[in-house]
Amino acid sequence: MAYSFDDLKNACAADWQAYIQHDFVRRLGTGTLEPGAFRYYLQQDYLFLQHFARAYALAIYKSRNMADLRQAFDGLKAIVDTELTLHVDYCRQWGISDHDLARLPEDRATMAYTRYVLDAGNRGDLLDMHVALAPCLVGYGEIANMLNSESTTVRADNPYDAWIAIYESDAFQSAMHSEIEWLDERLAGVTEQRFEELVGIFRDATLLEIDFWQMGLDWRSRSQ
Numbered sequence: 001m002a003y004s005f006d007d008l009k010n011a012c013a014a015d016w017q018a019y020i021q022h023d024f025v026r027r028l029g030t031g032t033l034e035p036g037a038f039r040y041y042l043q044q045d046y047l048f049l050q051h052f053a054r055a056y057a058l059a060i061y062k063s064r065n066m067a068d069l070r071q072a073f074d075g076l077k078a079i080v081d082t083e084l085t086l087h088v089d090y091c092r093q094w095g096i097s098d099h100d101l102a103r104l105p106e107d108r109a110t111m112a113y114t115r116y117v118l119d120a121g122n123r124g125d126l127l128d129m130h131v132a133l134a135p136c137l138v139g140y141g142e143i144a145n146m147l148n149s150e151s152t153t154v155r156a157d158n159p160y161d162a163w164i165a166i167y168e169s170d171a172f173q174s175a176m177h178s179e180i181e182w183l184d185e186r187l188a189g190v191t192e193q194r195f196e197e198l199v200g201i202f203r204d205a206t207l208l209e210i211d212f213w214q215m216g217l218d219w220r221s222r223s224q
């Protein structure tokens with residue numbers, strides 16, 4: 001059987017839905033998320049993105065041809081030039097200064113997720129690395145599309161509208177589609193045993209995304 005990215009998602013469908021439909025996401029859509037929860041998330045995401053930039057750099061290192069190297073390099077550039085710059089601006093709007101950002105203690109949920117992905121890439125090959133990164137890239141694109149299609153989503157006067165707009169942008173959606181294509185091509189040739197290994201990584205990363213949302217909702221009781 002030729003596997004595809006959809007098979008990865010279907011193999012952990014309940015976890016994938018718990019991630020995409022998490023309460024944090026629903027409240028972003030309705031504009032009812034507590035500002036403190038979003039602020040906590042934004043700060044941790046700033047740390048998260050720096051480690052994900054390292055993970056894309058590892059994907060560059062693990063590349064064996066020019067096309068793979070360029071794909072990973074584009075991911076690294078997207079994080080450093082777009083996501084991180086946007087985050088710093090966004091943090092300022094939400095009352096988080098450069099000084100605050102430079103002194104942030106890292107939440108354990110941030111540590112767990114980022115170090116897991118780096119380890120999956122370190123001990124595995126480029127496919128392990130991309131599967132570990134997929135819930136981040138594909139999940140956020142799916143979340144934006146889901147929010148966009150829901151009648152309960154508030155677009156005008158929603159303080160989180162700009163966040164949704166980043167991930168529904170053409171540039172982001174096309175990066176997501178090219179990642180799915182890349183994975184579809186590689187997954188088509190793997191054995192059942194290899195596929196099961198990859199499902200394990202994909203599920204773990206999805207569960208760690210769920211924990212990251214939950215960390216935002218639990219911001220009051222986090223140790224910061």
Ligand SMILES: Cc1ncc(C[n+]2csc(CCO)c2C)c(N)n1
Pocket residue numbers: 045048049052075078079083135136137138140209212
């Ligand atoms: C916890 C968390 N998960 C996913 C993203 C989204 N994201 C981060 S890096 C990247 C790939 C390059 O754009 C994407 C899509 C986020 N910001 N925070």
